[in-house]
Amino acid sequence: MEHESDRVLEGKILHEESYPRLQEREVLIDNAFKMDHIDGKYVREVKMSSKMQESDHLQMLFYLYQLELRGVQKRGLISYTKEKKTVEVILDNDERAKVKRAIAQAYRVIEQAKPPVVKKLPYCKSCAYFGFCYVREADEYAT
Numbered sequence: 001m002e003h004e005s006d007r008v009l010e011g012k013i014l015h016e017e018s019y020p021r022l023q024e025r026e027v028l029i030d031n032a033f034k035m036d037h038i039d040g041k042y043v044r045e046v047k048m049s050s051k052m053q054e055s056d057h058l059q060m061l062f063y064l065y066q067l068e069l070r071g072v073q074k075r076g077l078i079s080y081t082k083e084k085k086t087v088e089v090i091l092d093n094d095e096r097a098k099v100k101r102a103i104a105q106a107y108r109v110i111e112q113a114k115p116p117v118v119k120k121l122p123y124c125k126s127c128a129y130f131g132f133c134y135v136r137e138a139d140e141y142a143t
């Protein structure tokens, strides 16, 4: 899991050094999920690069949807430090349907007797969950 630890550490340093105005960092909701920052109107996430923009978007939709279920309406902002850009995420009807489908799909995977076969994706090497998907190959990729 060294690869994963490195990614997590890299993320922590990124949060320490980037966007210092975000004083209140890492908000834990119901002991279930953790967001980088939440303020008056926005949930904010800081990412190194936009390589995984689609999954970042879905992650933000998940946060917004979970907050909405708890009676809290927010918008999302994802800041990409490498590209120095910030994108806004709004939970409208289409996006709500999208995140509900993704959650249902995740439950279908969880309920399977065996995990699905791993698909090697170009960004797997940059993923914090690499160690879970490639447990036997982690050493090969680490070099």
Ligand code: SF4
Pocket: 118, 119, 121, 123, 124, 125, 127, 128, 129, 130, 131, 133
């Ligand atoms: S390492 Fe696993 S979780 Fe990460 S992108 Fe690849 S398949 Fe998905």
